[in-house]
Amino acid sequence: MKPISDVVQATPASGIRRFFDIVSQMHDVISLGVGEPDFDTPWRISEACIYSLERGKTHYTSNYGTPELRQAISEYWNQHEGLEYNWEDQILITVGVSEAMDLAMRAILNPGDEVICPEPCYVSYKPCIAFAGGVPVPIPCYMDNEFRVTPEHIKAAITPRTKAVLISYPSNPTGATASREMLQQIVDIAKAHDLWIISDEIYDRLTYDGRHTCVPTLPGAYERTILLNGFSKAYAMTGWRIGYACGNAEVIEAMMKIHQYTILCAPIMGQVAAVEAICSGYEASQEMVEEYNRRRHVIVKGLNDAGLKCVMPGGAFYAFPSIVETGLSSDEFSERLLFEEKVAVVPGTAFGECGEGHIRCSYATSIEKIERAIEHIGRFVSKLTG
Ligand code: PLP
Secondary structure: OOOOOHHHHHOOOOHHHHHHHHHHOOOOOEEOOOOOOOOOOOHHHHHHHHHHHHOOOOOOOOOOOOHHHHHHHHHHHHHHHOOOOOOOOOEEEEOHHHHHHHHHHHHHOOOOOEEEEEEOOOOOHHHHHHHOOOEEEEEEOOHHHOOOOOHHHHHHHOOOOEEEEEEOOOOOOOOOOOOHHHHHHHHHHHHHOOOEEEEEOOOOOOEOOOOOOOHHHOOOOHHHEEEEEEOOOOOOOHHHOOEEEEOOHHHHHHHHHHHHHHOOOOOHHHHHHHHHHHHHOHHHHHHHHHHHHHHHHHHHHHHHHOOOOOOOOOEOOEEOOEOHHHOOOHHHHHHHHHHHHOEEOEEHHHHOHHHOOEEEEEOOOOHHHHHHHHHHHHHHHHHHHO
């Protein structure tokens, strides 16, 4: 048999999946591992889908997505951020932000083009760049700067092959947020070097301290930014698989071309549900955000009390404490914690090399489970540090 593609072979399987294959074989594990809301989709949203199924809405949609959803998204951004995205040609509905990310990379990259990408970052970013023929250029970010990238480091990484900067605030896995000033500096750099900005803002609604800055609203950003967002996190809709991209008509058409030949359209059921989420889901989403915020304080205090230094994440639903004091690597710590204390976390290295010395703890789980997990982590850490 001829070999599998070199690029695919060279890409390691996701560190998260490997770990959760082990977890799924075990009983009574307290999981701080999953990156998805523990809430069910608000009932009104599910009900809208059921009602539409009863009316026979089970067909393909336009490649771009249903007009209703694109119009709702266009209005949403106009009302909330004053952004003008023409629903007909500047918005593409995708199978989650996952597909939108893949399309964005394939639409803009030629072989060998470089994409600057702050790390630790979501597990899909580097593979998506590589699968599209590009070269990821990671910029390590550390706890002493609260995991924020510094614009100077971005500037220093630019070469004649740089095509884009990929940013995502609030961040998975660190929960880091970015100030308006810092984002404006990144936009200014992108403008000066004529780079695309891909901004994955899937956690925008899960911002706890202050207001999220939506990148394309910044002066100089709109034309060059592909804004990615979706319904998975803010509305507890991971399984519905609906995301979208907004950008200039040329890049959205390029992304649509790939989507048209490979996916056809995002599932109609999810698109119907997403319209309902925009129209009536705000309150339910806000209640979830308030609950995450309560959990955030419990987990960060608990981890620090247990001896794992942890900065307060400003967004998303992850804490990213240091485990350096224990003398174990991230992989060793996570594996031993799982087998000895039955608590699942994700090793920081799943999100890039600079994640070594950290673990990702998701607080998309109940306060009761967080408190029990912390008790076990505390016992485990004391065993290691004496
Ligand atoms: N982007 C980030 C930063 C994520 O954390 C995730 C999922 O965890 C995704 C994108 C994928 O989201 P979706 O369910 O919309 O494909």
